[in-house]
Amino acid sequence: MYIVLCEDLATFGPELDRGRQLLVDMANAIVEARGPDAPSRMTDALTLLIRSADRQIQGEEALMEAAAFGRSAPHRRRHRQFVERLAEVQRSLSARQDIVAAQLALHHVFLHWVRDHVQRDDARLARWLDKRRDRLARKEEEAQDSILWARQRRPELRSSVPGAACVGWTQRGNAAK
Numbered sequence: 001m002y003i004v005l006c007e008d009l010a011t012f013g014p015e016l017d018r019g020r021q022l023l024v025d026m027a028n029a030i031v032e033a034r035g036p037d038a039p040s041r042m043t044d045a046l047t048l049l050i051r052s053a054d055r056q057i058q059g060e061e062a063l064m065e066a067a068a069f070g071r072s073a074p075h076r077r078r079h080r081q082f083v084e085r086l087a088e089v090q091r092s093l094s095a096r097q098d099i100v101a102a103q104l105a106l107h108h109v110f111l112h113w114v115r116d117h118v119q120r121d122d123a124r125l126a127r128w129l130d131k132r133r134d135r136l137a138r139k140e141e142e143a144q145d146s147i148l149w150a151r152q153r154r155p156e157l158r159s160s161v162p163g164a165a166c167v168g169w170t171q172r173g174n175a176a177k
C-alpha cells in the first residue's frame, strides 16, 4: 500500500519539496506499522505527521501570500481539510485502537491528497508562481534596459538613476566620491 510521489511533480523549491516527500514517507511508515505496540507508535507518529503537515502548509501558504496568489482561499481550505482528516484518523485510532482501520483511513487520506491536491492544486500554484517569476524577471530586465537607455541619452541623469554609481568631478577637476 505504498504511496510514491511521481518524480515530475511541480516543485516549490528544495525545502518544501523535501517536506512533501517526508510527509509521504511518514505516512507510509505508519501504514506499515505492525506489532503489539503499533497503536501507541502510530499515535505518536500521527502527532508528528500532523505537526509536519501543518509546517509544510504554512510554508506553502507563505509562498502564496508573498506572491499574492489570487486563488488562495480554496487552496487554504483544502489544506485545513487535509490536516483535519489526519486528526480524525488519530482520534479514531485513540478511540477504537483498530490499527488496520486507521492505516486504511490514512492511506485513503494520502491517496486523495496526492491525487487531488498535490497533482492538481499544488501543480496549478507552482505553474502560477513560475509564470509570475518569469514576469518579474522580464520586468526587471525592462527596467534595466530603461536605465541603460536613460544613461546613454541623458548623461545628466546618471547620478540620479536609482542604483547607478555616482561618479562626478569637483570644480577643480578631481574625481569625487
Ligand SMILES: [Fe+2]
Residues within 6 Å of the ligand: 060, 075, 079, 117, 121, 122
Ligand atoms: Fe497545497
